[in-house]
Amino acid sequence: xxxxxxxxxxxxxxxIEILKxxxxxxxxxxxxxxxxxxxxxxxxxxxxxxxxxxxxxxTLLISMTNLTSAGQLAGIGIIAAGxxxxxxxxxxxxxxxxxxxxxxxxxxxxxxxxxxxxxxxTSFGVTDEVFAVAASRPHEISPRYMYGLITMPYLGxxxxxxxxxxxxxxxxxxxxxxxGIALYGMxxxxxxxxxxxxxxxxxxxxxxxxxSCAIAYIPAxxxxxxxxxxxxxxxxxxxxxxLTFPIExxxxxDE
Amino acid sequence: MNNSxxxxxxxMAGVTYLIRMIPLAAVKGKxxxxxxxxxxxxxxxxxxxxxxxxxxxxxxxxxxASLAGLGVGIAVALVSGKLLTVALSACGAVLATQLLxxxx
Numbered sequence: 001x002x003x004x005x006x007x008x009x010x011x012x013x014x015x016i017e018i019l020k021x022x023x024x025x026x027x028x029x030x031x032x033x034x035x036x037x038x039x040x041x042x043x044x045x046x047x048x049x050x051x052x053x054x055x056x057x058x059t060l061l062i063s064m065t066n067l068t069s070a071g072q073l074a075g076i077g078i079i080a081a082g083x084x085x086x087x088x089x090x091x092x093x094x095x096x097x098x099x100x101x102x103x104x105x106x107x108x109x110x111x112x113x114x115x116x117x118x119x120x121x122t123s124f125g126v127t128d129e130v131f132a133v134a135a136s137r138p139h140e141i142s143p144r145y146m147y148g149l150i151t152m153p154y155l156g157x158x159x160x161x162x163x164x165x166x167x168x169x170x171x172x173x174x175x176x177x178x179x180g181i182a183l184y185g186m187x188x189x190x191x192x193x194x195x196x197x198x199x200x201x202x203x204x205x206x207x208x209x210x211x212s213c214a215i216a217y218i219p220a221x222x223x224x225x226x227x228x229x230x231x232x233x234x235x236x237x238x239x240x241x242x243l244t245f246p247i248e249x250x251x252x253x254d255e
Numbered sequence: 256m257n258n259s260x261x262x263x264x265x266x267m268a269g270v271t272y273l274i275r276m277i278p279l280a281a282v283k284g285k286x287x288x289x290x291x292x293x294x295x296x297x298x299x300x301x302x303x304x305x306x307x308x309x310x311x312x313x314x315x316x317x318x319x320a321s322l323a324g325l326g327v328g329i330a331v332a333l334v335s336g337k338l339l340t341v342a343l344s345a346c347g348a349v350l351a352t353q354l355l356x357x358x359x
Contacts (some may be wrong), residue, residue, distance in 0.1 A: 075267045080258070119276070178349040188329055204297045238294050241301070242293035247296050
């Protein structure tokens with residue numbers, strides 16, 4: 001369910017009819033809507049990173065080497081605050097642990113042409129939306145399709161970051177301030193629809209918000225930095241979810 | 256400072272890549288533990304919720320604009336769910352609120 005988010009919007013049945021299903025071109029085409037979405041969201045990331053004091057080149061490098069929204073946002077917070085490498089590594093491990101499950105699921109769906117080198121390269125491009133599209137395909141996934149699917153999201157994410165980082169100082173403050181919320185808008189778009197469809201997810205969402213707010217607003221807890229706040233909130237909330245409502249399916253991606 | 260940026264980014268990118276690469280490259284079987292499956296399944300909701308609130312309250316220049324962005328974002332997400340639509344609607348709400356505050 002969560003993994004299949006927006007698949008109806010992203011995934012065009014027509015592309016199968018026109019293009020052979022497992023070619024680079026069909027993957028490229030399926031990735032266009034994701035790339036466009038990333039362009040606007042990473043624009044917001046670029047603005048935020050530069051305004052937090054990270055130079056343009058390093059901001060661009062972060063996007064080109066990480067390709068992940070939530071992890072990068074937490075990362076620039078920690079970098080700008082001069083946080084420890086342990087905090088940075090731990091935050092990425094917790095925030096991005098969802099990719100572990102996605103890659104695991106994909107490993108069951110790739111075809112016989114997927115040799116180790118292809119796995120080493122394409123795993124870099126596994127994002128929430130890329131996984132959602134790849135996992136929803138009726139066919140086994142070929143390496144060429146996967147390379148095609150990753151191309152536009154990668155270009156969109158990198159180009160958007162560059163434009164945001166460069167234009168952040170050119171655009172009027174009124175506009176950059178407004179674009180700064182786009183990244184959170186994407187988070188809302190990922191969380192809200194599944195919660196609406198399955199209210200039991202509130203058992204995870206509500207504790208996560210409560211804990212992160214408690215750490216932010218209770219003075220006695222103010223020694224906890226932003227990065228660790230996300231880690232603590234996530235681990236406790238996901239534990240609550242796993243204990244109260246264990247998922248029922250053998251393969252979560254099939255849900 | 257540039258050296259520390261390099262180290263920060265290497266750590267960030269390295270950890271993120273390993274998480275994605277290891278299962279695809281090495282793991283042949285499936286995770287059997289229902290508890291571990293459940294925990295990993297719930298992580299994205301927990302992460303994104305904790306990252307959005309309370310951080311979004313200070314994402315716009317005024318609390319009012321932030322709340323407008325949050326409210327409109329949730330409302331549009333309930334109706335549409337499309338990533339781009341929700342993100343741009345939230346931006347529009349912030350822009351409109353800030354314009355309104357300037358005029359008042």
